[in-house]
Amino acid sequence: MKMRLSAGAALLLAFPLTSLGAGDWTQFRGPSGNGISPEIGTPTRLDPARSIAWKVALPGRGLSSPIVVAERLFLTCASGPRQDRLHLFCFSTRDGKRLWERQFWATGRTMTQSKTCVAAPSPATDGRRIFALFSSNDLFCVDLDGNLLWLRGLTRDYPNASNSLGMASSLLVVGDTVIAQIENDSDSFAAGLDAATGVNRWRIERPKSANWVTPVLVGELGAGRPIVALQSSKGVQLVEASNGRVAGSYDATAATIPSSCAGGGVVYVPCNGITALRAAGEGQAVQKLWEAKTLRPQTASPMLIGNRLFVATGAGMLICADARTGEKVWQLRLKGPFSASPVAATNHAYLINEKGFLQVVDINPEAKEGRLVGELTLEPTILSTPAIAGGALYIRNDSTLWKIAGG
Amino acid sequence: MNEFCRIAVVVFFTTFFFSSAGRATVAESIAAIRAVGPEGKGNAEAARGWQELARADAAVLPELFRAMDGANELAANWLRSAVETIVDRSLASGGQLPLDALHDILRDTGRNPRARRFAYELIARVQPGIANGIIPRMTDDPSLELRYDAVQRLIEEGGRLAAEAKADEATRVYRRALDSAREIKQIQQIKGAMDKLGVTVDLPRHFGFLMQWRLIGPFDNTGRKGFDMVLPPEQAIDLAAEYPGKTGPVRWAPFTSEHEYGLINFNLPYGPLKEVTGYAYAEFQSDAARPAELRLGCKNAWKLWANGRLLFSRDEYHRGMEIDQYRFPVELKAGKNSILIKVCQSEQTETWTKEWEFQLRVCDARGTAILSADRPPSTIAKGTPK
The missing domain is CATH 2.60.120.380 (Jelly Rolls)
Structure with missing residues (x-):
């Protein structure tokens, strides 16, 4: 196991880097990428008669999460016998009205394993533009009104950049760079694209190994030099968002499905359970702070709230750990299995299992342990991570998008 | 020249100028979009062209569809998105789509198959009952999406006939469906139905x-x-x-x-x-x-x-x-x-x-088998579908 950080590296750990609305849900697992929303007033006591504010039918499959900007929800689907029809929707969060839809023809391979699908990566936004990536490596950028700004066909550009099981890594937008991890067994790379034109700012080789994790923003390396963590089966690389320069790395066998989260300059990596890494200080190496083998995320990514780290295990256990030490604080048996990652707001965590059973857990830090306070049955199969915005949750499966509010 | 004539001349030349300028802009915009290439090459120019096209009247739609012929897949997506934007705006403001021209595109089997399917969907959007008159004729269409819907109707018809114990008629319908089907799942569905009717299907040959x-x-x-x-x-x-x-x-x-x-x-x-x-x-x-x-x-x-x-x-x-x-x-x-x-x-x-x-x-490009001239008789046995 090797750890290194380039000389001269100094993480200033500044957040956030964008000026989006506090109530927006801008990417996979929310604005911080840690699964949390600053929202208050999200529903806690759920009731089938009152909690489903609206639902709309979807024309195609999707594992991607919704994102929300200024009361507009954006969502992707894929339809057709070969899933080669790619959909990008905009709905009003108020009433679920479809404001616009754009469809595109897939230009890359659409083969996936049956549990996943072509609309697996979640879209992302900088508040002005929507960036939508699909498993076919087709990437589209539109404005909030659906006007096309640019597009890319990354499998056309790099014909061996695909995974026959399907791609699922979501995009990360940092400043004016859109970061994509197009990692697979063959032509494996990460790229930073100019958010204005879609042209490559940088492209770096990555381990030749299938990988479905999403990059996370760690902090800043010096003034205005944001750093992102790229996780893979070979460990973690810290990369400058604007130019792709590798600023440090940690070599180990990390997970390839659940993604890291980051806060306070520490990256919490699904690796030997969870491994906490700090990349801080002028010329300092990447430092392993702790490793907790009992924190074992399987598909769902961990969630970070202040000094508390939450892990939903494959067996259906929600574990709360001290993010400073990795020590378990409490655990609560829930009904799994979970593919969707946990999300939280207002001191409540929301976990939805694959059968469509939503569970609300009171995670008030003053309490000694978590407490199940709400339940709601939707429809199977739900593999997608919910979004939180405007005091509501948004959940989707292959056929329906729900708004959960009130209660 | 009296005042009326002067105004008429100004109106005529103004209209002529702007309509000429409009056509030129459409052509230039289409050219910019069709020039997009690998790694984002031409994206900035295409975006400017797209903005021009998206502002155009619905009358420009046939030209955008024609521009999809021979366009690379990236350019086709740019053009498709411009069409959607124009259509949404036009319909939202009570405008009409050039349906006759869209029907012409749909009928012309030499055009881009995906574009023809798109034209059909726009027609069906404003004429929801149109499918029954169009789809059954599409069993051998170059557009595999149109063909898929037509074959699906044959599969359903075969199922009805089989349920009524009309085995010979069901077999004929399934045979027609199989001859036309190019999507794997449909072929497997037809094969399963024909197996139940005791009819052998030579899948390797198909x-x-x-x-x-x-x-x-x-x-x-x-x-x-x-x-x-x-x-x-x-x-x-x-x-x-x-x-x-x-x-x-x-x-x-x-x-x-x-x-x-x-x-x-x-x-x-x-x-x-x-x-x-x-x-x-x-x-x-x-x-x-x-x-x-x-x-x-x-x-x-x-x-x-x-x-x-x-x-x-x-x-x-x-x-x-x-x-x-x-x-x-x-x-x-x-x-x-x-x-x-x-x-x-x-x-x-x-x-x-x-x-x-x-x-x-x-x-061939549509998935229709091309057989070697010296292909021997079938040697199939049962196997696991892949």
């Missing part, structure tokens, strides 16, 4: 799978190094030659697939080996020079050559396999065409890494 091959191996692939190694079969095809293999001398030997989806399974002649490479060679007799596609399914690392030219290579192991997983346009020569594939097996030991196999078919 798909055009190559069943007769010559195999040679095993060669070494320890450490996955065999993938890049140029072994003798890649240098010349000599079916009488003997080469050093991984465990001893190896020679070409005939292999005939008995699998209904044309699997060529190296494990059958060589056993369940690991870290090995095998080659398969076939000769395809074409009646004439013609364009075709080689379509491959393979979950091992592979390289594929046609008439000595490397078409593609891929070093992905055991992530999945399906019919038509990879498609390669080729130009068949009249007479003999050689096809060589290299298939590498990894060191992995999991149960899902046992397969060392591929399936390959020859067809």
Whole structure:
């Protein structure tokens, strides 16, 4: 196991880097990428008669999460016998009205394993533009009104950049760079694209190994030099968002499905359970702070709230750990299995299992342990991570998008 | 010239100028979009062109559809998005779509198949009942999406007839459906229904799978190094030659697939080996020079050559396999065409890494089988669909 950080590296750990609305849900697992929303007033006591504010039918499959900007929800689907029809929707969060839809023809391979699908990566936004990536490596950028700004066909550009099981890594937008991890067994790379034109700012080789994790923003390396963590089966690389320069790395066998989260300059990596890494200080190496083998995320990514780290295990256990030490604080048996990652707001965590059973857990830090306070049955199969915005949750499966509010 | 005439002349020339300028702008915008290339090349110019087009009146739609003919896939998506934007705005403001022109595009089977399907969907959006009058005529349409809907109706009709114990009529309908079907799931559905009616379907022939091959191996692939190694079969095809293999001398030997989806399974002649490479060679007799596609399914690392030219290579192991997983346009020569594939097996030991196999078919761009002139009678047996 090797750890290194380039000389001269100094993480200033500044957040956030964008000026989006506090109530927006801008990417996979929310604005911080840690699964949390600053929202208050999200529903806690759920009731089938009152909690489903609206639902709309979807024309195609999707594992991607919704994102929300200024009361507009954006969502992707894929339809057709070969899933080669790619959909990008905009709905009003108020009433679920479809404001616009754009469809595109897939230009890359659409083969996936049956549990996943072509609309697996979640879209992302900088508040002005929507960036939508699909498993076919087709990437589209539109404005909030659906006007096309640019597009890319990354499998056309790099014909061996695909995974026959399907791609699922979501995009990360940092400043004016859109970061994509197009990692697979063959032509494996990460790229930073100019958010204005879609042209490559940088492209770096990555381990030749299938990988479905999403990059996370760690902090800043010096003034205005944001750093992102790229996780893979070979460990973690810290990369400058604007130019792709590798600023440090940690070599180990990390997970390839659940993604890291980051806060306070520490990256919490699904690796030997969870491994906490700090990349801080002028010329300092990447430092392993702790490793907790009992924190074992399987598909769902961990969630970070202040000094508390939450892990939903494959067996259906929600574990709360001290993010400073990795020590378990409490655990609560829930009904799994979970593919969707946990999300939280207002001191409540929301976990939805694959059968469509939503569970609300009171995670008030003053309490000694978590407490199940709400339940709601939707429809199977739900593999997608919910979004939180405007005091509501948004959940989707292959056929329906729900708004959960009130209660 | 009185005042009225002066105004009329100004109005005429103003209208002429702006309409001329509008047409030029449309043409230039389309040209900018059609010029988009790899790695985002031309995106900025295309975006400016797109903004011009998106502001245009619905009357420009036929021109945008025509521009999809011969456009690369990226440009087609730019144009499609411009059409959607114009249509949304036009319909939201109570405008009309140029339906006659859209019908013309739909009828013209020489146009971009995806664009024709798109035209149909726009027509159906404003004339929701139109499908019954259009879709049943589309069983042999170049647009596979239109054809899919037409075939689905035949499958449903066959099911109704079978349920009414009208076996002969159901068989005729299913036969029509099978002749037209190009989507794998529909073909499998029809095959299942015909099996129940006691009717044999020659799937390898329907798909055009190559069943007769010559195999040679095993060669070494320890450490996955065999993938890049140029072994003798890649240098010349000599079916009488003997080469050093991984465990001893190896020679070409005939292999005939008995699998209904044309699997060529190296494990059958060589056993369940690991870290090995095998080659398969076939000769395809074409009646004439013609364009075709080689379509491959393979979950091992592979390289594929046609008439000595490397078409593609891929070093992905055991992530999945399906019919038509990879498609390669080729130009068949009249007479003999050689096809060589290299298939590498990894060191992995999991149960899902046992397969060392591929399936390959020859067809046209729509997926219609092209059969070798010397194709022997069917040799199919039961097999697991892939």
